[in-house]
Amino acid sequence: MELTTILFYLFSVTTLGAAAVMVFSRNIVHSAFALMFTLIGVAALYVLLYADFLAATQLLVYVGGILILILFGVMLTTQGHSFSFKINSVNLIPASVLSLATAVLLIFAFTSTEWTIAEVSERDDTVYELGMMLMGDYILPFIIAGVLLLIAIIGAIVMATRLTATSTEG
Amino acid sequence: MEFSIIEWLSDPGLTHFLIVSAILFSLGLMAVLSKRNVIMVLMGVELILNSANINLIAFSRFTELSLDGQMIGLFVIIIAAAEAAVALAIVLNIYNRFKTINLDEISLLKG
Structure with a gap:
């Protein structure tokens, strides 16, 4: 058994187990921390797929940014102290039937298709090539993504300031 | 060609990563x-985006897609960051107005 195989199963079990804890936990803070382990496991899977730059980006953006935002959202929207962090599930049976059907369908489609595997050479690092592509073929999406981030930041600031203005008025 | 489950399991290839992403998606x-x-709904959306990203990067590793897949994955991460920021600002506004974040109770179109 190779080391890559052991690592793949280790990281897959971490990712999927933490995702299951996230979905089925009844405490939203536990869910957020389980989401952190899921995101770290996904970053490790990226490393196994030779995507080192994307793994670093995943750690920085998701674990360092989005997860902190989600935790702030949890803190700022809990009501009182008594039933604060509890969350309840609805539609449990239709939701589980639908997601199980999706999983079975997707796995069947993935395993029954004959993928044409191309033997790519093992990469040392992808940062140089990704940078050249970003400044070459992908320059337009790169600029559009920058503008999108700017618009998102401005929109979030506008909404947040209106939030504080209304809370001081009322 | 002899097909054995143990042999298939001991050599993780494209299909294994796709199955992980399928379970993550569901x-x-x-x-x-x-x-x-x-x-919680936002966290579920993050899981779905991550599973799509695993797919893209697995295809970029194992097929002719090569680095283009990683590039698309990068843009997915960027857009997820923007989405999370705007969505949480909206959630805070909703909480300020309705004093709840239960989706069933937020049913008013006109504020």
Whole structure:
């Protein structure tokens, strides 16, 4: 058994187990921390797929940014102290039937298709090539993504300031 | 050609990563459908985006897609960051107005 195989199963079990804890936990803070382990496991899977730059980006953006935002959202929207962090599930049976059907369908489609595997050479690092592509073929999406981030930041600031203005008025 | 499960399991290839992403997708779908807390729904959306990203990067590793897949994955991460920021600002506004983040109770179109 190779080391890559052991690592793949280790990281897959971490990712999927933490995702299951996230979905089925009844405490939203536990869910957020389980989401952190899921995101770290996904970053490790990226490393196994030779995507080192994307793994670093995943750690920085998701674990360092989005997860902190989600935790702030949890803190700022809990009501009182008594039933604060509890969350309840609805539609449990239709939701589980639908997601199980999706999983079975997707796995069947993935395993029954004959993928044409191309033997790519093992990469040392992808940062140089990704940078050249970003400044070459992908320059337009790169600029559009920058503008999108700017618009998102401005929109979030506008909404947040209106939030504080209304809370001081009322 | 002899096909053995043990042999298949001991050599992780494209299909293994795709199966991991499929299970991750269905867990995210489960979270989106069965939770009524807005923040739980957002976390489910993050799971779905991550599973799509695993797909893209697995294809970029094992097929002719090569680095283009990683580039698309990078843009997915960027857009997820923008989405999370705007969505949480909206959630805070909703909480300020309705004093709840239960999706079933936020049913007013006109504020």
